[in-house]
Amino acid sequence: MYHLLKGFHEYLTRKEEFSVIIVGLDGAGKTTLLEKIKTLYNDVPGLTPDKIAPTVGQNMGKITLPSTILKFWDLGGQKGIRSIWPRYYDDCHAVVYVIDAEDRERLGEGWEVFDSVLSNPQILNVPLLLLANKQDSPQSLPVDEIRRDYEEWFQNKIENSRRTYEYDSSSDMHHQRERIASLDVMGVSALEGTGVRAAIDWIFIRVQNSRS
Ligand SMILES: Nc1nc2c(ncn2[C@@H]2O[C@H](COP(=O)(O)OP(=O)(O)O)[C@@H](O)[C@H]2O)c(=O)[nH]1
Numbered sequence: 001m002y003h004l005l006k007g008f009h010e011y012l013t014r015k016e017e018f019s020v021i022i023v024g025l026d027g028a029g030k031t032t033l034l035e036k037i038k039t040l041y042n043d044v045p046g047l048t049p050d051k052i053a054p055t056v057g058q059n060m061g062k063i064t065l066p067s068t069i070l071k072f073w074d075l076g077g078q079k080g081i082r083s084i085w086p087r088y089y090d091d092c093h094a095v096v097y098v099i100d101a102e103d104r105e106r107l108g109e110g111w112e113v114f115d116s117v118l119s120n121p122q123i124l125n126v127p128l129l130l131l132a133n134k135q136d137s138p139q140s141l142p143v144d145e146i147r148r149d150y151e152e153w154f155q156n157k158i159e160n161s162r163r164t165y166e167y168d169s170s171s172d173m174h175h176q177r178e179r180i181a182s183l184d185v186m187g188v189s190a191l192e193g194t195g196v197r198a199a200i201d202w203i204f205i206r207v208q209n210s211r212s
């Protein structure tokens, strides 16, 4: 009887675990975001911004939500270590791409990397959220301008590849266009925490729905 009740209790309180990867260029604010998520959702606060060093390799953090554990992987964004991201793709349930909305000079580089994430076949059916970070800064581009900037970048890419006869009219491009059209972009400040709970809600709902 005890085992039966224990089993039933475990069944009722069991939590499913989902992996979420946080990617983006170095300096976009991925680690600051992870630490803010930990601070907002856990009893033990995450690191304060002055304690955060550039990430080499990866950081992991977990939060507990109703019947769900979200496990976040903050992957290093420097050029040399981006090649490890695809190793995480097969086992992840959601992807968060952080763009630095303040750093206009690196937007193009950020879009190039975002584009390779968005078009990666391993994560074609995985929920993808674009976060326009650093919204606390008056120099930052707001969410709608960030989206427009990426769409323009993408349009330019297509026109350039048409000109050089590299244009690929196959279904890949079609999938990519669809993905961009349905892309969700949210504004956050990883530093101050604004928008972070809304982003977590978005992820929570998406991973629940993807549950098979
Ligand atoms: N103003 C502002 N600065 C931020 C924000 N998030 C991160 N930063 C700063 O951006 C720099 C890079 O942050 P970090 O989390 O190390 O970026 P990562 O390389 O993507 O992990 C640090 O100086 C952070 O304090 C934000 O929301 N607003």
Ligand SMILES: [Mg+2]
Residues within 6 Å of the ligand: 030, 031, 032, 053, 054, 055, 074, 076
């Ligand atoms: Mg980092």
